[in-house]
Amino acid sequence: MKKKLLFAITTFILLNFNAQAQNKDVQNIVLRFLDSVQTNSYMSLNVKWDSVRPDFIEQTKNINDLKPHLTSFIKTLKDGHSSVIFLNKEEDNTEESKFAFYKLIGTTTDAEAGLPPKNFQHRILQDKYAYINIPSVALENRKFVDTIGIQLKELDAKNPKAWIIDLTENNGGNIMSMIWHFPTLIDVNHCYSYFSRTKDEKVSTRFIETSPDDIKVAQLINLEYEKVLPISIKNNNVPIVILTSQITASSGELFAAYFKGQKNVKLVGQKTTGLTSNNSPIDIGGGITINLTTSVLKDRNGKIYKIGEGIDPDIQLNIDYAKQEGKTDLTYQELSQAIKKNKQKYLDEAIKILGNDSFK
Template identity: 25%
Template structure:
């Protein structure tokens, strides 16, 4: 007779989990925990603490009466996942991890409420300036209008005298990255993969590319209706401005340009939302959003945290008078060199 030997740890873990599954006070709570753990284990980009998460949920949930009592436990779950981009949605409430000790910029924080439109102007006669805020096009209903608006603003300030550009992402708190990429297509380049995503196994799970003037994001072809009236000079110098509020799609936009020739980032470290987030259904009343992939740039560098500027400039922002804005002044100094 063949004897199969199992390590003592596996035996203890099996017995422990078996006891958890038999002592739940509520079947609905147990089902919720089981479903959420399976989704996390299969999809989260960082599952380093999955066994600890499983142990905590089983231990704390087994005596709960309802899922309403259970839901607040997921704040700790997302902390252990190191995922402040994801969250649990249950009924009308959201449970996530609010990463502590975030930097703050009082001036920009106040401007976030009013910065809703693209801004363009010419600075010092030869530098074009473009400020792109975040958007709320999560339903992909405004891809054309957002991309066309960005292109229209580029056309507005693009002249033969322009020798460099500043793209300001300080108030870009996120949204839909597709139309921003599309609006900035000529800055990004052509005939290249300029970024994408990698899953927990390090495998490609999405690719951003431009071939023969056609942009494809994760296999989806994007077409822009408004075209540039004047071609951009190849590798024209470019400064990207960032802040502690540059997040998600704003960070993806910066990453789409990182690695481009004559391109530098000036400002503050970004907000650290450089993961792709997907939503999964747990029950009729609940869903879980998980960070499932890390973003990579055109050089295949993986971003597991925020983007650090090439030249750090903290505070000193002044949208009312750009010639007194410390980040813009530093950008102009670099461009002059």
């Protein structure tokens, strides 16, 4: 009887100790989450932290509370771009754990993530215009960069009279991979910058300076600069048309921003989605990363974009997709399919513009 009682007491103590330890871990994650958002979020000044912090801490006490409460809180920022990523790994908040997000990106394939194959397309139009589609890219970055490089080399060898770069299907991902092979088509080093809520400005160049963290990330996604040198496009003093749509978003928009305002470039299509803000991944431990909106875009013309503001094309292509489909409104998926179905209209507009001296 004494042994059973002792066992019961010991078990109770151990369970209570484990529960307290788990609750302590949860509390640490919650505090890191709140501190990170309050310090870094572009929308932080809109939050009433004096009342929000104690309420959130009170409501988020065990591990099962984390995912719904963190996700719900991020939505209240209303920047339309921030998110919380749960990696399902119980990792401490260490120097190594902050790269867990990129490690996952570097080791996961599109198929494993349930993503469709990337729509790589390139060809010569009318025997003189080089067309290339730049799809979204989050995973398989090295394969993406290698494929785009091969396509650009093939097109450049044909001595094209103009470039048509298609971003109409590009809803974001890794801007570094997207822009990797395009520096020789860009005429300046300072293409755009980011403005934080404190008005600090971070200038983006054709290639971001390689800090120790940048080098580590490049290794994890198999994109070390010295091993994957950008190609040099020799036909770089010709007109360039950038095609955009309503679903061109995030890094797809930043790709357009690299070229927006360049003398030999015209953006053609529709106003982009409006995810022109910059996100920074912040590890808070427990396998949780905040992909937080920390700044907004300022283009080379000096325009500072508001939260939710898209990039206007230089030449508008008016297509009423909803009317075309016999509806008053379209879901994102329906809009995406409608844009693909109308791709030829974008190409026809680009060819028309290239043929009517619009660049002079």
